[in-house]
Structure formats: C-alpha cells, structure tokens
Amino acid sequence: MIFKAVVIENDAQDGYRAEIRELDESQLPEGDVTVLVSYSSLNYKDGLAITGKKPVVRSFPMVPGIDFAGVVDESRHPEYKKGDVVFLNGWGLGETRWGGLAEKARVNGDWLTCLPESLSPKDAMAIGTAGYTAMLSVMALEFNGITPEKGPVLVTGASGGVGSFATALLARLGYRVTASTGRPDTDYLINKLGAAEIIDRSTLSAKGTPLMKEQWVAAIDSVGGQTLANVCASIRYGGTVAACGMAESLDFPGSVAPFILRGVTLAGIDSVKCPPEKRNEAWRRLAEIVDAGLLGEISHEISLDEVLTTIPDLMAGRIKGRVVVSVG
Numbered sequence: 001m002i003f004k005a006v007v008i009e010n011d012a013q014d015g016y017r018a019e020i021r022e023l024d025e026s027q028l029p030e031g032d033v034t035v036l037v038s039y040s041s042l043n044y045k046d047g048l049a050i051t052g053k054k055p056v057v058r059s060f061p062m063v064p065g066i067d068f069a070g071v072v073d074e075s076r077h078p079e080y081k082k083g084d085v086v087f088l089n090g091w092g093l094g095e096t097r098w099g100g101l102a103e104k105a106r107v108n109g110d111w112l113t114c115l116p117e118s119l120s121p122k123d124a125m126a127i128g129t130a131g132y133t134a135m136l137s138v139m140a141l142e143f144n145g146i147t148p149e150k151g152p153v154l155v156t157g158a159s160g161g162v163g164s165f166a167t168a169l170l171a172r173l174g175y176r177v178t179a180s181t182g183r184p185d186t187d188y189l190i191n192k193l194g195a196a197e198i199i200d201r202s203t204l205s206a207k208g209t210p211l212m213k214e215q216w217v218a219a220i221d222s223v224g225g226q227t228l229a230n231v232c233a234s235i236r237y238g239g240t241v242a243a244c245g246m247a248e249s250l251d252f253p254g255s256v257a258p259f260i261l262r263g264v265t266l267a268g269i270d271s272v273k274c275p276p277e278k279r280n281e282a283w284r285r286l287a288e289i290v291d292a293g294l295l296g297e298i299s300h301e302i303s304l305d306e307v308l309t310t311i312p313d314l315m316a317g318r319i320k321g322r323v324v325v326s327v328g
C-alpha cells in the first residue's frame, strides 16, 4: 500500500535534500506496531533535520518527525491492538528511526503510549515534544523545591514551542513568569499565555560576569549559549535552572560561581530517553493543566504538503508557539 511521507536523502550526487514522496508500505522499517498517523508536529529539531543545519539525522533515507499521534493499524505487540489511539515522542524518532511526518509509521511498541482520555491525537501533537519537554522542565524545578511563593521564574525563548508551554504551564501553576523573547508580543505572552512581564532577549545574550544581580528563583532555558550562562549567573541563592535547549548555541560559556557560591542547581532535561514513569507522569500533568483554549492559542495547523515551505519560518524564529501537522 502506498503512503505519503517527507523523505530526507543525502548522497554525493544530489547532496542533502528533503522532499515529499510516495513510499510503499514494504519500505517501512522493522517494528511490531504499524500506526496510521493522524497528526505530527514541527519542532526545532525537525527543522535541523530537514535543513541539514545540524547532523541530527543518522541514516538515509530518513522520514523526519520527532513525534506523532495516530491509530494502530497492525500490531504484534501484546499491549496494542488495531484501533488503539497512541502517540510517540523521543526514542530517536526522526533521527535514527523513521518518524511521524508520514501517513504511516512502524515502530517498536515498547515506545508507544496510549493517549490520556482527555486528549485527542490533535491535542497530543499541539502539546507534542515541546509541551512535554516544558512539563519535564517544570517537574525538575518542583523536584528541586521551587514553588510559586519563592519568587519569579524566567523562561527564555518564550515565544517558541517549548518556551510558550513553559510560560503557560508555570503561569497556570501560579508562578510569576518573566518571558525573555526577541519578539515582544505582549498580547500573546501576557494576555494569552499568562506571563507577568517580558524582557528583550538581548539583555541576556551579551557577555556577562560569573555572578550577576540575583533576579529569578528559577529558569527554564531553551536557548543555551551565553544566555544560559547569564541566566545561571542571575539566579537567586539556592535556585534552579532547567536547561532543555540550544536554539542560541550548544556552548555553555559560563562559570561555576553560581553553583559553588549560590548553591544554584543546573538541571538537564532530556525528553528522548526519559524513563516511562517520568514520561507518563509528565503527560498526566499536562492532561490536567492544559485545556482546549490554551492549545488553540499556542498552536496552528498545517498539512503534510505545507511542511517543507513552513520550515524556513520555523528556523528563522518567525513562528509563534506550535505547528501541528495534519497527516492522515
């Protein structure tokens, strides 16, 4: 059976390229569950994969798409049967394993999760890897004892997918959120997501000093680089920074001073290999906190055919929030 997919190729003759193509089901990789994909989403990592800007893709041809939600079509896995509504994010999807930007996916059933009842496949992809990563970041702050009454929390890359969710989740949990962004859209960040104030991201990206004015009790950082170094240097005594991204840079040109002189904790966030218990807890919390109104504000929908023309906007930081891809 033929199905449509985004396919990335890389060879000496034509170089690195992505195109929409029809594939035969016999070309699907090994796996014990085949899923009819309903929705996928576009994440920064998908942009890196599709453009080849960073070596995200490990084998070719590759179907990108780090997450998907859909309906089981065939299963040899004991926990899943035809008709089950499932989703998947992480586990190397779209990097080492064919991903969600295709009408069909075949995967290892151990990686799948059944959708919480209150979420539709579209909701799950509006949240997607970005919302789930933001939730893991909030959980890391909580694990380190951060509560709303302790003080304000900073979110960097606040208009992006992870940042939008981090801002909205924290605000809904009662935190006072400072949103750092290059696109100060007060209607979106303050009125719709619930940030208390906005700062221009340039205030955090210039070279700073090992210890700066103590401003926030915690931060969720999706940009890395000099910004992350300055964020760590600006955290109050005993605070926590959840580092989950690298939209600015993979580098960390920082100092240990905040860690050894202010007892600041730097908590690393990985969504890809996160153990199932934590993964399920994050999705349970998301289903509790997020509602249709918020998902409508944060996400907009495109079709599979529009993926390749949308990627340049995503990589240029011209897209607010999340892009949900309607696949099948």
Ligand code: NDP
Residues within 6 Å of the ligand: 042, 043, 044, 045, 129, 130, 133, 156, 157, 158, 159, 160, 161, 162, 163, 180, 181, 182, 183, 201, 205, 222, 223, 227, 243, 244, 245, 246, 247, 248, 249, 269, 270, 271, 272, 314, 315, 317, 319, 321
């Ligand atoms: P988006 O492209 O949606 O958002 C990234 C945001 O970062 C932009 O919207 C922009 O926010 C900000 N930004 C972009 N370029 C720069 C820059 N040069 N300096 C400072 N800020 C910048 O991406 P996602 O939200 O999907 O992902 C964000 C990051 O998180 C990525 O690095 C991604 O790889 C990572 N990630 C990590 C995961 C994990 O498991 N740890 C899982 C998912 C994502 P604004 O316009 O508000 O300034």
